[in-house]
Amino acid sequence: MAQLIADRRDIDFVLYEQLEADKLSTHKKFKEFNKKVFDMIISEARTLAIKEILPTNHDGDRQGVVFDKGKVTVPPCFHRPYGLLAEGAWTSMTASLEWGGQGLPEVINRAVLDYIWGANYCLANYGTMGHGTGIMIEHFGTQEQKSLYLQKLYSAQWGGTMLLTEPQAGSDLGALSTRAVKNQDGTYSITGTKIFITNGEHDLTDNIIHPVLARIEGAPAGTKGISIFVVPKIWVNPDGSLGEPNDVACTGVEEKLGIHASATCTLSLGEKGQCRGYLLGEENQGMKIMFYMMNEARLNVGFQAFTYGSAAYLYAANYAKERIQGKDLLASKSQDSPSVPIIQHPDVRRMLMWMKSHVDGMRSFVYYVYSLFDRIATETDSGICEKNRDLIDFFTPLVKAYLSQKSFVICAEAMQVYGGYGYTAEYPIEQLLRDCKITSIYEGTDGIQSMDLLGRKMSMKKGVLFQRFLSEVRETILDAKKDKHLDTLAQALSRALDRLEPVGQDLAKTAASPSVKTAFAFSFPFLDVTGDVIMAWMLLWRACVASKALASNPKKKDVDFYQGIIKTAEFYIHSQLPTTLGKMEGIHNLNTAAIDIPDACFGG
Ligand SMILES: Cc1cc2nc3c(=O)[nH]c(=O)nc-3n(C[C@H](O)[C@H](O)[C@H](O)COP(=O)(O)OP(=O)(O)OC[C@H]3O[C@@H](n4cnc5c(N)ncnc54)[C@H](O)[C@@H]3O)c2cc1C
Structure with missing residues (x-):
């Protein structure tokens, strides 16, 4: 079976012909790069994705994660490619140079992720979530917190999460009841239960840093009284070495429709009364700070969805060229006319065209939105920056929701193109369809x-x-x-x-x-x-x-x-x-x- 993830010709078209990303290197911020370097990075990402990551996607789905006595193990085949992602610095492409990142343009990173996420999102996301945790610490943390956590989070040496949801607080985070009480040493004791926590516990990294939403005693009701805390799974000593385990217990993982290799955990904080965390930013500013990360996460979820749709379309187009079935409409009356590949049938072409139009449109749209960040990073005119920020704000819910909706339908249409084979686990569409569904549910x-x-x-x-x-x-x-x-x-x-x-x-x-x-x-x-x-x-x-x-x-x-x-x-x-x-x-x-x-x- 062909190994299909993303269409390089289309990626190049969007990057260089539509968005003129090569011109970014004329700006001081990106002067270390040029088109040749961008191309080389994308080609390497493609090779890594096809050779090392994609082969783990199906096995990861079949094996899933295993929960045993508070520990979660990922599919064993994940360990090698995760190591390669970390070694190759693929998780810190856009992070700042100061914290060990590569400082690449956002739009180039998307071309990289088109391949890496497209090959196995569950695997890649164990490394990606540290970035979201990191950017909150970078913007709102103390110098000491930045020094202790950032490099390790961006380099995927440690994992990151986001602990928002509770059984009674899903869409309405104002209903959350996890409590925080200030200690004499300035830390906070935290008690509560968080559910559905992606990558809340796993065996890929030595430590996991949890940003936790909780309510400090006496804080106002609703979202106005929510604060955010950095809660490490293992305490980090001032010299950066690992200390005592924190009181964060994984009490189970969810059985679910798709993304089987992603650990969806229930985490119990402070069962023994000893879960401690640091306040991030100021008291009662938790939602504002979390939204800093959630806006990034929402765009990411839209992009995750797009990679499923893009792969499903490519598989369907490839299959339609190979599957022989039925006669050409113009020759159907002749008994001895040969059977043709199904791509010759108008109704199959309609499905492919519908998929292609959405995949092409979505790639251009999502790359364009990321290119707005690069425009802001290279622009000195405050009016132009403000305009681009407004556009990003406007487009964020659209990227998240429109791309997740359409990508799911693309997966369904791809299954239709395959006919009965598409419904079986022998072919990749069945997994893509199941995995894609979550994108319309999580991150709001x-x-x-x-x-x-x-x-x-x-x-x-x-x-x-x-x-x-x-x-x-x-x-x-x-x-x-x-x-x-x-x-x-x-x-x-x-x-x-x-x-x-x-x-x-x-x-x-x-x-x-x-x-x-x-x-x-x-x-x-x-x-x-x-x-x-x-x-x-x-x-x-x-x-x-x-x-x-x-x-x-x-x-x-x-x-x-x-x-x-x-x-x-x-x-x-x-x-x-x-x-x-x-x-x-x-x-x-x-x-x-x-x-x-x-x-x-x-x-x-
Ligand atoms: C696999 C998986 C991974 C997840 N990962 C994480 C994670 O890492 N961290 C984390 O904190 N959470 C995570 N979540 C939780 C996820 O973000 C929530 O499931 C989601 O926000 C919806 O909340 P809910 O499930 O409680 O549904 P509900 O809030 O009960 O919503 C049910 C339905 O009602 C609608 N609805 C609810 N309120 C309103 C309203 N005011 N107006 C209109 N419609 C409304 C919703 O749109 C939805 O259709 C994950 C969930 C899953 C399944």
């Missing part, structure tokens, strides 16, 4: 993301974020209108954008009115149509780049590639976007039935 469910988009992002700065997004799309439309081959596509996207603007503004107004419940019954559909418009925008942008490239007499294989990009934009904008306009009408009608219907009518 997709429903919660849509509420963030409508309730916060649409009204922030009096609607400026939404306007900034619309202006970005309009720039691409203007560019496309100058190209006679793309003018019709540009006009179609312009019509969709002109409809999205009042739909979004009216919905945001309703969300701030007594009809708030009706508005939020449409927050998810609104996120969905905004995501659709973003796909059309990205595909049109890609088509503009491809059309210009075609005009400069490229090589034959590039001609096919660029024509494919234009056909994909044509498919999406002419065949899919009209349904988005219909969905927008469904939102604008603001029908109240979902709110009015008596509860008793649900469930018979």
Whole structure:
């Protein structure tokens, strides 16, 4: 079976032709790098992913993690590639040089992760989570905490986690009940139970550093009274060596649909009354600090989802070229006409085209969002930085929720292309589909993301974020209108954008009115149509780049590639976007039935 993860030609197109990432090295911050170095890093990541990481994905799924007497062991085949990830510094690509990182651009890191996460996310994430823990300590910790933890977290020598969820506090973290009491030595004693904790306990690293949300005695109720603590699994001595174990006990792991090789742990803090941690930042600032990390984590989850969708599409396309079944429609009446690969059947081509349009659009979108961080890092004009920050804020719930929704459907469509074989564990789609599902649930469910988009992002700065997004799309439309081959596509996207603007503004107004419940019954559909418009925008942008490239007499294989990009934009904008306009009408009608219907009518 072919080993497929990500499409290098498309990665290069997005990086260099669409986003011009090679120009980053002209800025002081990235002057150590150039395109040759970027290419070499991505090629090495690809080799590592294909040779060392991908072969552990299926075994990891079959074996899962094992819980025994408080210890969790990962699939044995994970140890070697984890060591390679740490040795090769693959987990600290974007971390600062000061703390042992590589200082690479975010967008280049995404190309690396396209391969590494695409090969085995569960394995890679044992190393990635330390980065999230680390950035909170880097921004809010003391100098001593930074010196003790950062290098080891970024280098994946130690693991990281995030301890938010409790049985009664999932989406509503304000309901959490883990308690913290200040000790005389300045540490805090912590007591409580956290559930569903990814990588909460495992045998890949000597230590795990837990950021824990808890309420200090006497703190206000709700999210305003939450603080955040750094709780190491093993205490760290002032010289950096490991000391006594902390009172953090793993009491079990979840059996679950997918990501079997990821340890989803229940952690009991302070069973013996001896769990201690350091306050991070100030008292009652826990949510603000955790959100610093959660915004990164939400983008990461969207990217995780995308890698499943991208791999599923590539497998399906490859299978469709090889699987022989049925006759060509034009020759079906002739008994002796040969059977053909299923890629010849229009309905299979429809499925592949739907998958391709979303995978291409999602790669461009998510890389573009990461490139905004690089633009901020290389920009001195504060106005431009603020604009890019606004765009990142606006896009974060969309990356998380739209990509997780569409990637799951892509996995389902890929299974459809395979027919019965796709449903079996012998082929990779079944695992991709199961693994992908979690992305719509954790890091704030997709429903919660849509509420963030409508309730916060649409009204922030009096609607400026939404306007900034619309202006970005309009720039691409203007560019496309100058190209006679793309003018019709540009006009179609312009019509969709002109409809999205009042739909979004009216919905945001309703969300701030007594009809708030009706508005939020449409927050998810609104996120969905905004995501659709973003796909059309990205595909049109890609088509503009491809059309210009075609005009400069490229090589034959590039001609096919660029024509494919234009056909994909044509498919999406002419065949899919009209349904988005219909969905927008469904939102604008603001029908109240979902709110009015008596509860008793649900469930018979
Ligand atoms: C495999 C796995 C790994 C995880 N890893 C971690 C981790 O590392 N750290 C951690 O802290 N947590 C982790 N979680 C927990 C995860 O973040 C939560 O499951 C998630 O936030 C949802 O919370 P819940 O399960 O309690 O569902 P609930 O909050 O009960 O939600 C149930 C449904 O109700 C909806 N809902 C809830 N409240 C509202 C509202 N106000 N308005 C509209 N709809 C609402 C939700 O969207 C959802 O559809 C993990 C979970 C899983 C399954």
